[in-house]
Amino acid sequence: MKPEEIYEKLEKSSEFKEWKKDNKGCFLSYMFKVTPGDEDWQVGFYDKGKDSITTFKFVNDKVEIIEDQKVFKKEESNVNKLELNDVKVELEEALKTANKVRSEKYKVDYSKIIVLLQRLDVGQIWNITYITNTLSTLNIKLSCDSGDVLSEELIPLTNYKGG
Numbered sequence: 001m002k003p004e005e006i007y008e009k010l011e012k013s014s015e016f017k018e019w020k021k022d023n024k025g026c027f028l029s030y031m032f033k034v035t036p037g038d039e040d041w042q043v044g045f046y047d048k049g050k051d052s053i054t055t056f057k058f059v060n061d062k063v064e065i066i067e068d069q070k071v072f073k074k075e076e077s078n079v080n081k082l083e084l085n086d087v088k089v090e091l092e093e094a095l096k097t098a099n100k101v102r103s104e105k106y107k108v109d110y111s112k113i114i115v116l117l118q119r120l121d122v123g124q125i126w127n128i129t130y131i132t133n134t135l136s137t138l139n140i141k142l143s144c145d146s147g148d149v150l151s152e153e154l155i156p157l158t159n160y161k162g163g
Helices: 003-012 014-021 091-106
Strands: 027-035 042-047 052-059 062-070 110-120 123-132 136-143 149-156
Touching (some): 003 027, 003 042, 003 052, 014 062, 091 110, 091 123
Antiparallel strands (some): 027 042, 052 062
8 A cells, every 4th residue: 555545544544533633733754664574554643742653553454543652763853744745756666776775785685674654854765674684774765756765774783772
């Protein structure tokens, strides 16, 4: 399903309609999925007043709500509104580009792909992270407008610091 179809499906759900009544100031901030395995998207809405995220997840065609989650961002960063009308490059094309970068430049095998559709300071992006079989992550950010690769980085998991 395309992001706008996911969003329309969510808008039609009674759970979302009920939640929206009390959360009019919240805005769409991201869409997320893990593949292969979890074919359902998670859709996140940001509440600036609470500096928190509410996530809607489809589980067996039912909507599960996870409210008031801590925002995963740097202190000085802003959470930006996701504009689905600005997505010109579909996920399949973004994955095709990312896979080409992965296979030609990094030659790593992977077990999972984490896909995040979001708006950062560089613009609206497909943020694609491969969990590799060598205990590292390959992160590739692509423009949703042009499909251009904006950044790519292979990071060994041993470089991550616990918090």
